[in-house]
Amino acid sequence: MVQPHSPTVRGRRLARELRELRERADLRPEDAAQRLGWSRQKVMRIERALTKASSNDLNAAMDLYGVPSPQREALLQLAKDAWKRGWWTAYRDIFAGTYLSLEDEASQIREWQPQVVPGLLQTPDYAREVVMAFTCKAADIERRVAARMTRRSILSRPNAPELHVVLDEAILHRRMGSAETMRAQFDSLLTDSRRPHVELRVLPFHRGRHPGLNGGFVVLSFEVGIDPDIAYLETPGGDIYLESEDDVTRRRVVFDELSEMAMSPDESEARIERAAREITDG
Structure with missing residues (x-):
């Protein structure tokens, strides 16, 4: 059957x-x-x-x-x-689609994020603030936060994927919760950025117009012979998976252009450190 x-x-x-x-x-x-x-x-x-x-x-x-x-x-x-069960199957009530199973098996993840810290890099308190923007049910909020923290485990496993992230500088200014929550998130970003398989860059405001203005996306790559690259877009109307070679190539080119326009990893680290110092209470 x-x-x-x-x-x-x-x-x-x-x-x-x-x-x-x-x-x-x-x-x-x-x-x-x-x-x-x-x-x-x-x-x-x-x-x-x-x-x-x-x-x-x-x-x-x-x-x-x-x-x-x-x-x-x-x-x-x-x-x-x-058909082996992955960790995400325990959260079928809150996760739909196939993204997490694809992310879990990717050998390289490239993400452009203009709005918030990517889910893989969020702290519990920051994740809670993000989730609260979409639901007010306490049980649902905590379950979604727990799922995001479980998702983070792929960064610590022996075969962790290469993670390349470009953040818009606006994320460093967008207050999500208390000053303590933001400082903890910035400290966590700095810690994650020092992992050998993680590269984090910040795209500064002064770069002006850039090719990522139409929204965030992720490009997932897999070991040779496993699966072709996939581009993923999360939209209000639902998840979009781009699989044609032309569509995926366009997203890879955009990501490379954003990376070139962004600060270097060292400059980005210094910018995040400054953002942490500038956070004020209240």
């Missing part, structure tokens, strides 16, 4: 390989569906990682496509790995 799910990187890779196998077998989706006794919709949903295929379905498809060993065994193992 097929099950709806949020695809992980491995799930997306499995779906892509099944599509490529069908195409190499010179079968259209409707041809494969007829031979397998499925609907065309089922074939398409499996190939788009929108539906989890059962082991029987996977074996039937590989029989039809003529998949030999050891590729067959590799795909079966990939299918098993694709």
Whole structure:
């Protein structure tokens, strides 16, 4: 029986390989569906990682496509790995979409943020202020803060991704909670920026017009052969995933331009230190 799910990187890779196998077998989706006794919709949903295929379905498809060993065994193992539960599954009630599963498996994360400190770098009190902008339910607020703190754990694991962040200088001026909350957040940013796999830059006001004026975004990269790069945009209307090579390349170019316009990591550290000193009570 097929099950709806949020695809992980491995799930997306499995779906892509099944599509490529069908195409190499010179079968259209409707041809494969007829031979397998499925609907065309089922074939398409499996190939788009929108539906989890059962082991029987996977074996039937590989029989039809003529998949030999050891590729067959590799795909079966990939299918098993694709549906392993990640930490985010405990927070399904507050997280929708697939972003966290993709972020968790990324080898490099590039983020441009013009509004607030990125979620991966937020302290509990700062995160609480951000969440309170969207909900007033105490239980919901604390659960979302807990989830963000769990999310931060990827920065401390042995295979932590490279994290490259460009912050708009406005973030250093935007008061989120008390002076103590802001000082603690700035101190945390400085600590995180000194991690060997983290690079943090601040884009200063005096740079004026820049290519990131239309909003923040994230570019996720994965180990070679795992999955192509993905650009992610969080909008009021919902999450947007850009996967075409042209769209992702444009976001990479914009990020590189923003990085060049921003202060160096050392200059950015000094700017954050100054922001921490300038925070006043009241």
